[in-house]
Amino acid sequence: TQDFDINENDVLVFLHIQKTGGTFFGRALVKNLDVDPPCVCQPFGNRCKCLTYRKKLWLFSWFSTGWKCGLHADWTELQNCVDQRLDQMEGSHRKRRLHYITYLRDPIKRYISEWKHGGTWRQSLHMCNGKPATFEEIPFCYENRKWKGVSLDEFLGCPHNLANNRQTRMLADLRLVNCYNKTGMSQEKRDSIMLESAKHNLKETTFFGITDYQNYSQALFEKTFQLSFLEDFEQNNQTQAEKVDYSKYTERLKENNHLDLELFQFAKKLF
Template sequence: PHYVKKYYFPVRELERELAFDMKGEDVIVFLHIQKTGGTTFGRHLVQNVRLEVPCDCRPGQKKCTCYRPNRRETWLFSRFSTGWSCGLHADWTELTNCVPGVLDRRESAAAKTPRSKFYYITLLRDPVSRYLSEWRHVQRGATWKTSLHMCDGRTPTPEELPSCYEGTDWSGCTLQEFMDCPYNLANNRQVRMLADLSLVGCYNMSFIPENKRAQILLESAKKNLKDMAFFGLTEFQRKTQYLFERTFNLKFIRPFMQYNSTRAGGVEVDNDTIRRIEELNDLDMQLYDYAKDLFQQRYQYKRQLERMEQRIKNREERLLHRSNEALPKEETEEQGRLPTEDYMSHIIEKW
């Protein structure tokens, strides 16, 4: 069935054909948002890409060495290659301000080379599933409290970013408690981690009115997502794989698997609760709606392009096959005889 478009995107936003040069200065930077399937995708990047020089992943080590084929220099900035060099689950604001400096320090010996080109990539997930998944993770004791949340050169004050719990973690919290905390970072996490937070005074809530802040954050997140080299959707593993491969001209060895469990590992949630989660994540819902449309349009575009290329290839092969078949016959008949009229018109017609 043909995909019905919701938003208008010019072709240049759909084609995304990058000349990613692994032997040059290009670096893929993976922005990993919590509970979007980023760990699995991150593993694909270090273990499952068909490379001239594969990443070196040693058993028992958390990180792999992903060097360029021609020199000891990394082409991938991610948790499983460089580690959390810009802080735990660094967001767009942190990465864009930190990655160039970190890589320059690492490769200071090669500092004479031209500046790197950074290709940002990320994954998004349906906001309700993602939120429930984060709640379950926090309930089991996760905190991410070592995240820096750097913005405009500083980390937020305890007043700007209060904690939802007292004590070391929030393990055992109910979904109700999780939803009731007004400064829970799980709310609209995807928008916040993709937006340029310096546009709204970082974590200072009194910088601009709340509704204005929300609108600026959403628009910024949409823009940054659209301008990224690539993004995938957890709900569409195979399409995510297909788009990544055709964007970067890299191939995965094994296909991505789609694990379609119910909302976040079998959590039974009634409709009222789902509505509440949607309200708490209203910005994420809008971003995801936009992202899903852009993703599907990019996928359709690539598929159509591929089918067109395949048709041209098939046609050329048929013509080549025909002209090869026609040769021996001509040689047996008197030399120099021209191909017959209907043969020529047949070729032109087919063409």
Template structure:
């Protein structure tokens, strides 16, 4: 009976749908293929998720999209996730981040070439009105800038600790090095780091570096250290043969693709681990430029203080109000430099090429100008005596005796900066 029923049913379907048997099989085949496609898509999605997580470094992927706007960090210590110091829970709850020289606060000066950092570094150790002024013995060729009640340094800079993290160490080098070096020099304590720096108009800075190299500067002592290793000669091929590049022509200076003078400020302020350090093959150039610029802007904004060479008076005021310290002299605005005379000799092709080579620095500098004025206006609005203060910057009624030190006798064989 069972066989008969099945045969009748098949016969009925065959009568109603002449191609019934074929159509049923076709539907079953479609359903099977659909399941296969769904499984394939699911597998592809899972592979993509795991593959993306494996092949895309976390820091790089985090910067693929534009960076979210962060609060201005004026006058506040630098916070780094990878830094073993960080801020305590109490620090985070307290928004009063005043620089405490009696505690374990440290200013870290990120000194970029040809930005006026040599003069500013001298102001820090020579011209601040301090309870315990820095002392600069000629026999040491460095200054002791100790806290009022201990022999620990409150300043990490060329003129106090020397180039402990490498000659003209950048953001990547300093943030991974400062704490370890201070632990070696002093007791191991929890410190708060207040990063400071100066920037300069990019074209003038580039030409100033050109003139400096033309006179024989090399900065061979720079380590270019990133991810626990120095950059290789393949990553930064030398632009010249011999001991230096003395007498180089501007066109040759421009042509060298590995010349670190181009976009130097952006590179020195960015976290280079995000872009594979100095490995230009790590990612496409467009991605590298975009990420490096975004990182430099973010890091600049996170600094407790930065100044602009072209705005000496405003920079001095911001520093003094930020750290509640006073300079005993007014900063000088010197717009007549070797680079300014060089600019007038450029032909249109040279000017256009230099601007193209430094387009990241130009963008960064425009960002810095806006941020500087924002900080200036913010501090000015809080200052009831602004007009009087600003008019008499560098004029003190009482000042401790200045440090006796002859800067002309300071000989740093690794790096002699000249404006």
């Protein structure tokens, strides 16, 4: 249990990893959480204002602040950005207690979901050590703006696909592996450092949920922050990933997501 008070200096920072059910959770934070004062949402659209009685922000997420640190900003990007952006939005500096929260999902289902989604998130900056990743460091896997209609075989076959081990990469401190520059370090060493960093940072989060265990995740959030959701979360087992027969690709899926699979096992034990 955290001594959490939205009307003091506590701020929730939601690290939203693609295709982990983060949109549902993010919407629940602004529309379904019993807080005082409640978030004020636009009648049409997704944006909500989540302010304390002193007109300070208590939630840093897409639904509340927008992508102020970049589209689907990862741990590395958020670390060097959140406080500055909050200062800008509030018009002054204050000492805050940042509580990082995130969601993880079964890596194979998450990967299949990303493939089915077809999104490329081209606008993501992948900032690290003060500069965005270069095209040479992360070449595109696709020629069009959307990567829709590609086969799973093709999706698995692109060595630069950011879907591979996405959860590990987005939770790791990429400065430890020279950001996206893969020269000067073996892939094995890079993988090992990233995985250990992701595990460490996951342990340091104030809360993380698991998409595959929605009821437990809700209960854990409510117990951690002493806050309640107005409506209970529902477990959705009819997702895009559930409808796909990927049995003949199982080994390749595991190979492409070997770090995420290990991270997920670690997460389930922590959970």
